[in-house]
Amino acid sequence: MIPVDPQRFLDDLHHLRSFGASGVGKGVVRPAFSEADIAARDWLAGRMAEAGLMPAFDPVGSLFGLAEGPSLLLGSHSDSQPEGGWLDGALGVIAALEVARAAKEAGGPPLSVVSFQDEEGRFGVTTGSSIWGGNQALAEADTLTDAGGETFAAARARMAARAGDFVTPAQFTGFLEMHIEQGPVLDSSGDKIGVVEAIVGIRDMKITLTGQQNHAGTTPMALRRDAFQGMAAFSHRINDRFRNVVTPATVWTIGHVSLHPNASSIVPGRAVFSMQWRDGDTARLDRMEAIIRETAAEVAGEMGLELGFGPLLGLEPVAMDARLRGALEAGAEAEVPGGWRRMPSGALHDATNVARLMPVAMLFVPSIGGISHDFAEDTAEPDLVTGLRVLARAASALTG
């Protein structure tokens, strides 16, 4: 097994948190292309170079630390949600760095490291790995905007001085991603490791309802075309319509809302909101999409609103590679015999995109209380180290 150094791994993980450290607990504010995100990537590039890896930024800000010749790729992402925790993707990046560094010090095997950009979807959905994986064209991604109206093109221009070409995927023999679970399954069961069987698919679409902005005192209720009321009616009706279609594992979320002009004395003239849904079954994702489009059209028609759909972003469900997954399962059984489980990933990950290019597999460590994308996100340090060791065992086995 590759002789990893748990303390060096934890020290680097805590140091990475210092970029964008914020909020209560171990909170982090490090969204893609923020000052903190770019500074963190510069520090990571330095650590890669010290470890004997060649740092390489691609045109969208994803950072690779390359071994020479063919290599196994390990990693995740170091950007955070607008309010995130210290682990999320950062854990997988630093674990990858430690395993690759320890392997290099031990004279092999050759392991490369990656921190993808904008996994958290400030602009799209897992934007950096989506473009690298060929799921989305760069020119198309460049037109995506964040909640404040900035384009992806403008954001990535801030890193242009560092950017080289896209890294050639053919040099990698596979991709292993370690991540926190971000859900309550491992924490409730007491298992220390989850080996992912498949990543659920996701669809994400902005919906715009446009009515008539007017004075909230002089416009009788019967004459209003109120975009907020349209959005609320849509949410109520979709919850009802989905009941006959979904499973207990299906989820859907309206997480982002922007009203215009957003003043208490004005009937809202426009509502733009996100509709996101996830499931392991492509056919179910399709049925849900049809219901969303029909229900929105129905509500808009009844309430005299104009309806617009943004581009449909998303990724299909992805099964993990049997050989890579087997290596993770063997590693888990060696570290915590009987104390691990197979499970689906309800969260989307960069591995979904990378699966278009090479075999991929993933492992999870427990999330305390199932909490993530929140300042309160955390995992016990011994559990982090267990994950590191399982990753090192699998990397050894796959390159031995």
Added chain:
Amino acid sequence: MIPVDPQRFLDDLHHLRSFGASGVGKGVVRPAFSEADIAARDWLAGRMAEAGLMPAFDPVGSLFGLAEGPSLLLGSHSDSQPEGGWLDGALGVIAALEVARAAKEAGGPPLSVVSFQDEEGRFGVTTGSSIWGGNQALAEADTLTDAGGETFAAARARMAARAGDFVTPAQFTGFLEMHIEQGPVLDSSGDKIGVVEAIVGIRDMKITLTGQQNHAGTTPMALRRDAFQGMAAFSHRINDRFRNVVTPATVWTIGHVSLHPNASSIVPGRAVFSMQWRDGDTARLDRMEAIIRETAAEVAGEMGLELGFGPLLGLEPVAMDARLRGALEAGAEAEVPGGWRRMPSGALHDATNVARLMPVAMLFVPSIGGISHDFAEDTAEPDLVTGLRVLARAASALTG
């Protein structure tokens, strides 16, 4: 009758629009205490001085142009909504200026002019006249915040160099406010003038629902405490509960929504939204408030959310003074015989607050399409001049 100059009135009205002119049509962006608002008030102070009136800013940024001795007060407000039209309160301020200026040139009667600050409620509800009228203490108002988190205290500090004491209300014999209707009644009926019988009461309250922010992929629907879903359920249920309580003239609005953290991949942990309701009957306003509080508590309880209510802002319904109203009715009948009507005001106005200090009355001119608080707000210029003449006739009659 006071010999008003319609062209000078229209010229000044167009000039005032140049402060914050924006958007399509005759749009204006001149919220209270913005650069454009303060510049407009400085220009108005200059026009008042040229007209022989003494300009006086009070501690909250309301601008008076004072005649000597006891006088009738005319005016409205010159701040706008975040996106407003060129008329709204600006019309009543410039009409007041023209009538007072023409009266001064003609050797009397003594008429004073006012432009109240923050009628549009960036911070509270008709903030400037509310404080002057004694509806709200200055120290209490200072803690109000706008949507961006700025306090009223910080905003008014930007005008501190201009500020004198509060103007003594006892010098005024009454208050006449001219305004656009901001609704569809006059435009549909073809009447040229509306004489207001009463201003409806208004209540406005922020409601906060707090749940658990979490990952939108890994948190099963059954375990979510989603603040957006709480808000949507509240809106749906309140619409239903109000049906047995309201009249066709009652209105209620959720116009401002702020989700936290407002990202498409995160279950919203917090929703803060405005709930505003208006009616001519105090008892009905009270019943609606009780239903709002009960329904919010019910939804929060069912969905595992914490519930918070902000301070209740608002104003009681106000009847217009019979003598002042009679002067407006006589003026309207003289200008447009049979072409005017009595009506309630569904919109709130500074006159509501001033009624605590002196007799008040109001007149409306038509709003094209009933549109206001929108760049598209407009009124035909002959209708504006008709309003000016009715105001001048009433001011003459009341001071003759």
